[in-house]
Amino acid sequence: MTEAPSSPARRSVRVDLGDRSYDILIGPGLIAAAGAEISSRMKGRRVAVITDEHVAPIYLEPFMRSLAGGGIQAVSLVLPAGEKTKSFPHLMDVCDSVLGARIERNDAVVALGGGVIGDLTGFAAGIVRRGSRFIQVPTSLLAQVDSSVGGKTGINSRHGKNLIGVFHQPDLVLADTDVLDTLSPREFAAGYAEVAKYGLIDKPEFFAWLEKNWRDIFAGGDARIEAIATSCQAKADVVAADERENGLRALLNLGHTFGHALEAATEYDSRRLVHGEGVSIGMVLAHQFSARMNLASPDDARRVEAHLGEVGLPISMAQIPGSLPPAETLMDAIAQDKKVKSGKLTFILTRGIGQSFVADDVPPSEVLAFLKDKYPK
Amino acid sequence: MTEAPSSPARRSVRVDLGDRSYDILIGPGLIAAAGAEISSRMKGRRVAVITDEHVAPIYLEPFMRSLAGGGIQAVSLVLPAGEKTKSFPHLMDVCDSVLGARIERNDAVVALGGGVIGDLTGFAAGIVRRGSRFIQVPTSLLAQVDSSVGGKTGINSRHGKNLIGVFHQPDLVLADTDVLDTLSPREFAAGYAEVAKYGLIDKPEFFAWLEKNWRDIFAGGDARIEAIATSCQAKADVVAADERENGLRALLNLGHTFGHALEAATEYDSRRLVHGEGVSIGMVLAHQFSARMNLASPDDARRVEAHLGEVGLPISMAQIPGSLPPAETLMDAIAQDKKVKSGKLTFILTRGIGQSFVADDVPPSEVLAFLKDKYPK
Numbered sequence: 151m152t153e154a155p156s157s158p159a160r161r162s163v164r165v166d167l168g169d170r171s172y173d174i175l176i177g178p179g180l181i182a183a184a185g186a187e188i189s190s191r192m193k194g195r196r197v198a199v200i201t202d203e204h205v206a207p208i209y210l211e212p213f214m215r216s217l218a219g220g221g222i223q224a225v226s227l228v229l230p231a232g233e234k235t236k237s238f239p240h241l242m243d244v245c246d247s248v249l250g251a252r253i254e255r256n257d258a259v260v261a262l263g264g265g266v267i268g269d270l271t272g273f274a275a276g277i278v279r280r281g282s283r284f285i286q287v288p289t290s291l292l293a294q295v296d297s298s299v300g301g302k303t304g305i306n307s308r309h310g311k312n313l314i315g316v317f318h319q320p321d322l323v324l325a326d327t328d329v330l331d332t333l334s335p336r337e338f339a340a341g342y343a344e345v346a347k348y349g350l351i352d353k354p355e356f357f358a359w360l361e362k363n364w365r366d367i368f369a370g371g372d373a374r375i376e377a378i379a380t381s382c383q384a385k386a387d388v389v390a391a392d393e394r395e396n397g398l399r400a401l402l403n404l405g406h407t408f409g410h411a412l413e414a415a416t417e418y419d420s421r422r423l424v425h426g427e428g429v430s431i432g433m434v435l436a437h438q439f440s441a442r443m444n445l446a447s448p449d450d451a452r453r454v455e456a457h458l459g460e461v462g463l464p465i466s467m468a469q470i471p472g473s474l475p476p477a478e479t480l481m482d483a484i485a486q487d488k489k490v491k492s493g494k495l496t497f498i499l500t501r502g503i504g505q506s507f508v509a510d511d512v513p514p515s516e517v518l519a520f521l522k523d524k525y526p527k
Numbered sequence: 528m529t530e531a532p533s534s535p536a537r538r539s540v541r542v543d544l545g546d547r548s549y550d551i552l553i554g555p556g557l558i559a560a561a562g563a564e565i566s567s568r569m570k571g572r573r574v575a576v577i578t579d580e581h582v583a584p585i586y587l588e589p590f591m592r593s594l595a596g597g598g599i600q601a602v603s604l605v606l607p608a609g610e611k612t613k614s615f616p617h618l619m620d621v622c623d624s625v626l627g628a629r630i631e632r633n634d635a636v637v638a639l640g641g642g643v644i645g646d647l648t649g650f651a652a653g654i655v656r657r658g659s660r661f662i663q664v665p666t667s668l669l670a671q672v673d674s675s676v677g678g679k680t681g682i683n684s685r686h687g688k689n690l691i692g693v694f695h696q697p698d699l700v701l702a703d704t705d706v707l708d709t710l711s712p713r714e715f716a717a718g719y720a721e722v723a724k725y726g727l728i729d730k731p732e733f734f735a736w737l738e739k740n741w742r743d744i745f746a747g748g749d750a751r752i753e754a755i756a757t758s759c760q761a762k763a764d765v766v767a768a769d770e771r772e773n774g775l776r777a778l779l780n781l782g783h784t785f786g787h788a789l790e791a792a793t794e795y796d797s798r799r800l801v802h803g804e805g806v807s808i809g810m811v812l813a814h815q816f817s818a819r820m821n822l823a824s825p826d827d828a829r830r831v832e833a834h835l836g837e838v839g840l841p842i843s844m845a846q847i848p849g850s851l852p853p854a855e856t857l858m859d860a861i862a863q864d865k866k867v868k869s870g871k872l873t874f875i876l877t878r879g880i881g882q883s884f885v886a887d888d889v890p891p892s893e894v895l896a897f898l899k900d901k902y903p904k
Contacts, residue, residue, distance in 0.1 A: 238619045249686040277654070277691050280681065281771075304657065309626040314654050316693055394658075 161379040165299065165386040167393060170319045174299060174382050176375060180326035181213050181287065185220025188285060191322055194256030196223045197285070198248045200271040201262040202231040205289050208332060213262055213287070224260075225251040229267070233418040233425075236270050236305040236312075244274035248282065258283035258321065264290035265297035265425065269315070272303030276318030286323040290333060291341025292426050294325040295348075295381035300389040300402075306418065310483060311410045317394055325382070327375055338368060339462045340426025343405075343433070345377050346458065348384040350433060351401050354504030356380060361457050368461070400508045404498040405433030411483040412467065415474050422471050423464075430463035431470075439520050440499045450502045468526040477521045485514065538756040542676065542763040544770060547696045551676060551759050553752060557703035558590050558664065562597025565662060568699055571633030573600045574662070575625045577648040578639040579608040582666050585709060590639055590664070601637075602628040606644070610795040610802075613647050613682040613689075621651035625659065635660035635698065641667035642674035642802065646692070649680030653695030663700040667710060668718025669803050671702040672725075672758035677766040677779075683795065687860060688787045694771055702759070704752055715745060716839045717803025720782075720810070722754050723835060725761040727810060728778050731881030733757060738834050745838070777885045781875040782810030788860040789844070792851050799848050800841075807840035808847075816897050817876045827879045845903040854898045862891065 160177030175187065188197070197217065201210055206228045217224045227247040229235050248259050259282050261271035268286055275284035286298035304315020330338065342364070349357025366373035385402065392399040409425070409432030416422040437451035459465045467474060474480070484495065495512040537554030552564065565574070574594065578587055583605045594601045604624040606612050625636050636659055638648035645663055652661035663675035681692020707715065719741070726734025743750035762779065769776040786802070786809030793799040814828035836842045844851060851857070861872065872889040 238615060242615045245684065245691050246686070249684055249690055273654075277650075277681075277693055279690060280679070280692050280694055302657070304654075307622065307626055309623070313626055313656060314622050315657050316654055317657055 159375065161375060163379060163382040163386055165319070166390040167319060170301075172319060172321055172323065174323040174325060174386070176294070176325045176327065176379050176382065178326065178328045180324045181209055181329065182216055184213060184287065184324055185216040185218065185222060187220075187324060188217070188258070188260075188322065189220035189222055192222075192256065192258060192283070194254060194258065194283070195221065196251065196253055196257040197225075197260050198251045198253050198258075199224050199226040199260045199262055200229065200244055200247070200267060200274070201226065202229050202235065202264075202267050204231040205263045205267070209262060209289060209329065229270075231266070232420055233266055233306065233413075235266050238305065240270060241274055241305055244271060245278050248274060248278050253278070253282060255279065255282070258285050260285045260287060261298075262287045262289065263293070264288065265293045268293050268297050269303050269312070270305060272301070272318050272320065273305060273315050276303055276316040281318065284318060284320045286320045288323065288325055289329045291330055291338055291378075292344055293341075294327075294330075294378055295341060296344040296385065298323050298325070299382055299385045300399075301393065311413055311418070325378065327378065330374070331370060335368075335462065337424070340424045340430075342367070342461055343426040343430040343458065343463055345381050347402075347404055347429065347433060348381050349504060350437075350454065350500070351384070351404055351506045352504050353380075353384065354502075356384075357457075357503055364457075364461050397508070400496065401498055401506050404500075404506050405429040405431075405436050407484055407495075407497055408432035408435045411480045412470065412474075414483040415480055416470060416472070427464050430458050431465060431467060434458065434465045435520075435524065436498060437500055438524070439497075439517070440501070442520055443499065443516070446500050446502045446505070450500070453503060466526075467524060470526075474526065477518060477525050480521060481514065481518045484517065536752065538752060540756060540759040540763055542696070543767040544696060547678075549696060549698055549700065551700040551702060551763070553671070553702045553704065553756050553759065555703065555705045557701045558586055558706065559593055561590060561664065561701055562593040562595065562599060564597075564701060565594070565635070565637075565699065566597035566599055569599075569633065569635060569660070571631060571635065571660070572598060573628065573630055573634040574602075574637050575628045575630050575635075576601050576603040576637045576639050577606065577621055577624070577644060577651070578603060579606050579612065579641075579644050581608040582640045582644070586639060586666060586706065606647075608643070609797055610643055610683065610790075612643050615682065617647060618651055618682055621648060622655050625651060625655050630655070630659060632656065632659070635662050637662045637664060638675075639664045639666065640670070641665065642670045645670050645674050646680050646689070647682060649678070649695050649697065650682060650692050653680055653693040658695065661695060661697045663697045665700065665702055666706045668707055668715055668755075669721055670718075671704075671707075671755055672718060673721040673762065675700050675702070676759055676762045677776075678770065679772075688790055688795070696770075702755065704755065707751070708747060712745075712839060714801070717801045717807075719744070719838055720803040720807040720835065720840055722758050724779075724781055724806065724810060725758050726881060727814075727831065727877070728761070728781055728883045729881050730757075730761065731879075733761075734834075734880055741834075741838050774885070777873065778875055778883050781877075781883050782806045782808075782813050784861055784872075784874055785809035785812045788857045789847065789851075791860040792857055793847060793849070804841050807835050808842060808844060811835065811842045812897075812901065813875060814877060815901070816874075816894070817878070819897055820876065820893070823877050823879045823882075827877070830880060843903075844901060847903075851903065854895060854902050857898060858891065858895045861894065 259275040288298040301319035409428030440446040496510040636652040665675040678696035786805030817823040818825040873887040
């Protein structure tokens, strides 16, 4: 975590969506290069930059300077950091700020931050003037490998996470890998959970590579850019095949149904649980539940547990600080999750490492029994 | 206005949008038939009905009874009536109500009301779970011939009208022509402005037919269903050709740039000006401005003025009760309107009755001079 990436090589991943296709640039120095990159791709000359209190002190000034260098006029809005910012009042703030800046159709709205800022800002960009141009500058590993790619945007509701939003593709993603050096080990690990997810979905060889190379990824070596590019490409492929989550794209939710329920159960309190940690526990639970349903070998669940535990991620509900509500409450959150069809639960289950599949007829009673079994005593 | 439509004939108009195609049913008795019509078209068995304080006392109970008769479970939410309901706080109310009712992907959100309820509810349907099924039951003439068709949804911002929203097509539109008998003459006339608009855009023979038949339309005769079906078909054709307003669809904004600015100038106060009245004055101004720019004959502007005046619509800014802000303020609202590209104004102008076109290089100085000229002294 202390060294800058040793390779200056910049990678580019194309998300192929017809007239909504876009590039993800991955590499060091992209915040300093943002003005030039944006300027060469955009007709308009104005942007509104949305960021948060954690990111602003470190990156806002260099980013604004880079924009000015590219001849782009910019206004900025700094929001509170944290999951609770994904709310209607802040959505209104962002829309108001963008409209007040007179961002026109050829101009753009920019998210400079992690997943929360990206999801909120992308939603605002998707609804201002019924759709405005949008640029993602993700500053967390989680956002670089997951939330900034694919066009899902949204806010939370008291009924659950991400229940309100739109599909709105960015026009460009600039993933500056230098920024990852300022993440805490806990934040980095949380993002790594999504990297591991791509291996668990359908890339067993990538998961095996991660088991061998994770130390180099955490340390900022060459393997880091490689892991991010592989993750973005994996997500880009799924999104290109199923933009609006009618089928295949649901696989990206591996670990997320349990994960979202745990986030709701901890009231989105990042001191107790952050998204990637919920996904880590959720992926372990999904593998354990698959084993319990005789779909996969318990050895695979143990291998997932071992690797995620080794990198410092939580792998069981017992590791969440504080007490959890009753299993029934968790079950309720799962049933209200958006991946529900006519009362039956849709889960991503697995037949083994890299063999995930969409199961849309999971009996709620089995899930509840399993949860009670796994519940912290 | 006192007789029910004498013809029981029901008309159906198809909006052709590939896998998002849908039917508009037009005719008497459709509220009573809603349960059967919805039930036969929808897999889910739950709906959330959003309506307002004016509509609820008359139509909510019969509508809910009709749904129950069709085997559909429904919850309802009654909002304040009026343009100010198109706001973030009410959007949040609607989303919360829909999520609280556990509306799933095969279920639907229903707008029972005029344009305000339709725009707000459609927006909520477009963002809950990133897009839910949506049924329009328009109860005003304006909503039946305009806002319920075409998928534009949204709310207002302090920066202008409809600046925040999404494109979200309904799955079905039920236009019960019986409900028009309960509209005030002022409301009916306001909706009629949009009917006349379709003639003025590109159907000179329809405009001539309206000049002859408007009394029968206002009285609820056969011409009424005919006029509504022709209007819906006209809008459906434009929307099918240009769903997301990249070109042709802009023609539907004839009279709307001036109209929206006047609505903003009167602070969306329906006692002073309702949308259709703004459009009426706006269409007259668009024809007068076209004549001033030597694009059309002043005779055409006078013909438009004469017909809209005859049916009881306002045709000049002087008819708006109370004082208007300075012309410069109006101009500012026009420049902030969403139909602006790189500082030049986009207006719908005309070469004569039924010969409208998109002009995207209108000099703001000409518009301001024209407005000052027409301003109430």
